[in-house]
Amino acid sequence: MTELSYLSAGELSSVGTPALWAATVGGVLALLVLDFLVTRRPHEVSLKEALGWSAFYVALPLAFGAWVWSRYGSELGVQYLTGYLVEKSLSVDNLFVFMLLLAAFAVPAVLAQRVLLYGIAGALVLRAVFIALGAAALQSLDFAFLLFAVILIATAVKLLRDALSGHEQEVDINKMRSVKLLRKVMPVVDEYQGTKMTVRERGRRALTPLALVVVAVLATDVVFAVDSVPAVYGITEDPYLVFATNAFALLGLRALYFVLHAALSRLVHLSYGLAVILAFIGVKLGLHWAHGVWPGVPQIPTLASLGVIIGVLVVVTLTSLRATRDRDLGDTGVVERH
16 A cells, blocks of 8 residues: 655645545535424423434545545545544544533533534534644645654544543533633523524514523634544545545534433543544554655555554544443442352
8 A cells, every 4th residue: 555645735635626625525514404494492302302313414524534535545445444543433532522511501402413513524624724724834844744643643642631530521601711702792691592693582583592602612613623633644645535524524513412311420530531532643654754864664564554543443442431330330339240
């Protein structure tokens, strides 16, 4: 398998033709519109409905990956699938934060999927901006890969430190800068008003709690974009494939949230796994940069990266389930038999 070739400034290549970009962006927008139409009438999402949409949003990117493989060869096919797996893994961490935000703002169950959809739409816009900035950096800066490596390793260290601290992640909405700023600019009513972001109260326009939670979700999207885009650039240098992996990973989050809502609290070792994955990709990027300067420096094959990522995810999932099973048995006073 041919590895990612070191590209000097101005030599970034992509399979994304104008027609392919237009078709992909048009397809993503069409799917977003479809999701907004599905959620136009607030309702609680049943497990059957969530599973159906989740199956659709898993089958779609896999089918696209098969097309990339057949059209452009196994190298780009593996890069796309590996990048998609990385982005999907990071998106589960996004979901956990979204879950904390929805709980902190006491979002009614019927409005949860609308909030998630606003967050997904905002995330897509932010990822597109960061992908464009990343492509510009790769074209103009010879040390861009090294910069991305530093960002990922620093993020991995933070994730690991937070996980080792033993403190559960929590959200204090009164300390969020975006929420405090909105409250200074406009008054906020106490009750949700369906899907309305603003209402008129006592002759004045006021924000609803829905507006606050949407802004809070969008603010967290910025943080996630900082590590997710460099992570997938560590798998493929093609901006089109980077956008495709991000778009497909994000589009299915609305349904995936309701499928994994109960399971998210059981993935107690996910942060460890994500820290290992981000650090690994950071090292991969660092070696890739060094290879361009000193050709004798080895690189990590994309197929090997795929194996490492899958292995890490399997291990942390199994250890998480084991840890939470033991915890649940302890809580109920049941002694496990050996």
